[in-house]
Amino acid sequence: MxxxxxxxxxxxxxxxxxxxxxxxxxxxxxxxxxxxxxxxxxxxxxxxxxxxxxxxxxxxxxxxxxxxxxxxxxxxxxxxxxxxxxxxxxxxxxxxxxxxxxxxxxxxxxxxxxxxxxxxxxxxxxxxxxxxxxxxxxxxxxxxxxxxxxxxxxxxxxxxxxxxxxxxxxxxxxxxxxxxxxxxxxxxxxxxxxxxxxxxxxxxxxxxxxxxxxxxxxxxAELIRGLDAPTRVTVAAGQLSEERAKELAEGETAASDDEAVVFETRDPQRLLTALAAEGALDGLAVRTANLEDVFLNVTGREWRE
Ligand SMILES: Nc1ncnc2c1ncn2[C@@H]1O[C@H](COP(=O)(O)OP(=O)(O)O)[C@@H](O)[C@H]1O
Ligand SMILES: [Mg+2]
Missing domain, CATH: 3.40.50.300 (P-loop containing nucleotide triphosphate hydrolases)
Known part of the structure; x- marks a missing residue:
């Protein structure tokens, strides 16, 4: 071209x-x-x-x-x-x-x-x-x-x-x-x-x-792929005990607080299937990396408008 x-x-x-x-x-x-x-x-x-x-x-x-x-x-x-x-x-x-x-x-x-x-x-x-x-x-x-x-x-x-x-x-x-x-x-x-x-x-x-x-x-798409960032899956509080969340994470990250359990996974297919089987999909949020994460990665600081 x-x-x-x-x-x-x-x-x-x-x-x-x-x-x-x-x-x-x-x-x-x-x-x-x-x-x-x-x-x-x-x-x-x-x-x-x-x-x-x-x-x-x-x-x-x-x-x-x-x-x-x-x-x-x-x-x-x-x-x-x-x-x-x-x-x-x-x-x-x-x-x-x-x-x-x-x-x-x-x-x-x-x-x-x-x-x-x-x-x-x-x-x-x-x-x-x-x-x-x-x-x-x-x-x-x-x-x-x-x-x-x-x-x-x-x-x-x-x-x-x-x-x-x-x-x-x-x-x-x-x-x-x-x-x-x-x-x-x-x-x-x-x-x-x-x-x-x-x-x-x-x-x-x-x-x-x-x-x-x-x-x-x-x-x-390439900028985002280049980050190699995990998918973040948030489950609203009250649907999973901290213990059960740890089990479902299978060695990946699961952080619990009063409001939610946040998983970070490389295998969203497996985790989402497990959460569905658990009946824990109400209020579920799935977030993949976006250009904001790319900006943070290349500048070392949060995006502010
Ligand atoms: N005519 C000008 N005289 C002096 N400084 C300028 C002028 N235009 C822009 N700047 C400064 O140059 C920098 C880049 O500005 P600009 O090119 O307008 O950025 P953007 O379009 O991304 O907001 C800023 O720090 C701005 O304050
Ligand atoms: Mg401008």
Whole structure:
């Protein structure tokens, strides 16, 4: 496969009078294949936006190299800009424009037709809001409009910087469907997010970023498999004596307290069968490792948003 993006040893330090030096991006390298859904996952301040802005050609790195569709994004090239869609923050809309006026402004910028603009409003489910002023849209509607604006030029490559931040869960799920469909159309998508489950649900591969560095890159499934973590099975209190729990654990871990017995097992099939035979499945919870555990493993600290 051709690389849509190749990034090699990017460096960016911000210097402020009050903040001093901040190494926002500290030796970042990664590669995104054409057609891939690639995620950059990290807590606030990790350096996701700075990385994205450098890759998009909006910001100049102090060091390192970027190849975007085989070209350098810096200095700015209009030919390259036509091939990529950058989702702008919803706050940069002209709030007195209607939804239709806003997207037609973008369409003109990309040399796209009004019909294409209308088609994009349809795709993001905003056709019935065409005459509404942008300032009257809900948070989720504004995000969908900003994605429509990024897509109106029919780009090969789409950059989405935390598109679901501050949305309620329902609006977030709706956007997931939209993002999936953009990728299904064959476009390469680069998404930044600080939501673990979002990265897990959407991305073919995820780069885990913290403090300006990428600590791991792989598919969510491979990252989780690499942990080789046990399955955790929790049985509500009152269904098993401590003694019986120890027996069922067959040498693996079983920790009891007033509320529950928690097993850690490498053989969930055996343990769950035994618990079923015991009649101890009420209120049972089974938890396998997830990206949160991967983050803990690579950073040595808990995930905090
Ligand atoms: N324009 C800027 N000037 C100075 N510091 C900045 C600027 N933008 C970001 N930073 C700092 O750089 C670090 C990385 O920020 P950012 O790239 O926005 O991370 P993220 O998008 O992961 O939250 C943070 O410590 C942030 O405070
Ligand atoms: Mg950011």
């Amino acid at each position: 051709d690389a849509a993006i190749e990034v090699n040893d990017l460096q960016k330090t911000y210097r402020g009078r009050r903040t001093g030096e901040v190494r926002a991006v500290d030796g970042v390298s990664f590669r995104v294949e054409a057609g891939e859904f690639f995620g950059i996952l990290g807590p606030n301040g990790a350096g996701k936006t700075t990385t994205l802005e450098i890759v998009e050609g909006l910001r100049r790195p102090d060091g390192g190299e970027v190849r975007l569709l085989g070209q350098s994004p810096w200095p700015h090239s209009p030919a390259l800009s036509q091939r990529m869609g950058v989702q702008l923050q919803a706050s940069s809309f002209f709030e007195f424009l209607t939804v239709r006026e806003q997207i037609e402004t973008f369409a003109e910028l990309y040399g796209a037709s009004r019909a294409r603009a209308a088609e994009m409003l349809e795709q993001v489910g905003l056709s019935d809001k065409a005459r509404t002023r942008c300032q009257k849209l809900s948070g989720g509607q504004q995000q969908r409009l900003s994605i429509a604006c990024a897509l109106v030029g029919d780009p090969e490559l789409v950059f989405l910087d935390e598109p679901t931040a501050a949305l309620d869960p329902q609006a977030r799920r709706n956007l997931w469907d939209l993002m999936r469909s953009i990728n299904d159309e064959g476009r390469t998508v680069v998404l930044t997010t600080h939501y673990m489950e979002e990265a897990e649900a959407l991305c073919d591969r995820v780069a885990i970023m913290d403090a300006g560095r990428i600590l791991a890159v792989d598919s969510p």
